[in-house]
Amino acid sequence: MSVPAVLAQTFEFRYHGEPVPDGGTVTIFAEMNEFDELACETNPPLDPGNGLILSLLAGANATGNATIVIEENTLSPDRILWCMGGSCMQLGSKTSVTKDFTFKEGIVLTQFDAINIRSEGVLLATLSATVGTETHSVIIKFVNGDVAVAGDVNGDGECTGSDVTALYNYILYNDSSAIVTGDQNGDGEITGSDVTAVYNIILGVE
Numbered sequence: 001m002s003v004p005a006v007l008a009q010t011f012e013f014r015y016h017g018e019p020v021p022d023g024g025t026v027t028i029f030a031e032m033n034e035f036d037e038l039a040c041e042t043n044p045p046l047d048p049g050n051g052l053i054l055s056l057l058a059g060a061n062a063t064g065n066a067t068i069v070i071e072e073n074t075l076s077p078d079r080i081l082w083c084m085g086g087s088c089m090q091l092g093s094k095t096s097v098t099k100d101f102t103f104k105e106g107i108v109l110t111q112f113d114a115i116n117i118r119s120e121g122v123l124l125a126t127l128s129a130t131v132g133t134e135t136h137s138v139i140i141k142f143v144n145g146d147v148a149v150a151g152d153v154n155g156d157g158e159c160t161g162s163d164v165t166a167l168y169n170y171i172l173y174n175d176s177s178a179i180v181t182g183d184q185n186g187d188g189e190i191t192g193s194d195v196t197a198v199y200n201i202i203l204g205v206e
């Protein structure tokens with residue numbers, strides 16, 4: 001058996017210094033910014049390099065392009081700001097924008113902000129970056145208020161296998177210790193149908 005060649009990864013997304021797995025989610029809850037506006041910001045104003053960045057792992061003077069796509073926005077923010085390496089723009093009514101970037105000293109700041117948020121809700125955006133033939137993406141999730149996440153049985157803010165386990169433990173052993181929202185299909189009881197509903201969310205089946 002031959003082993004497929006693995007090309008070395010040349011850059012990655014990082015958040016608070018930790019690599020973000022490809023397609024991973026960075027969740028940020030709304031808080032007041034320095035101008036007393038309710039905001040979600042990926043890069044803290046006092047230490048922007050410690051927020052969401054692209055980090056070069058190999059090569060030098062790399063350039064590339066990045067695309068942000070707003071998948072969902074129920075936050076009603078006054079403005080949505082996106083910067084790649086210091087080149088900033090407001091998205092206005094645009095839901096998809098592509099920009100070029102250049103790594104400086106091995107990093108690109110990827111600042112993304114929703115400012116003066118006026119509704120409870122979520123903003124979901126996919127940010128993908130391409131250098132050469134290599135593309136990585138991260139999902140940015142802004143949250144204001146107590147927003148129920150579909151399939152989140154145990155209330156940890158995401159839908160994962162732990163939510164299926166929580167349902168099984170309840171259905172099989174009457175253990176409700178991990179149940180926060182067990183009735184996922186809204187029929188008023190917690191049954192195998194809720195397991196199916198959560199599975200479908202995990203598998204991406206509509």
Ligand SMILES: [Ca+2]
Binds near residue numbers: 151154157160
């Ligand atoms: Ca969960």
Ligand SMILES: [Ca+2]
Binds near residue numbers: 184186187191193
């Ligand atoms: Ca149910």
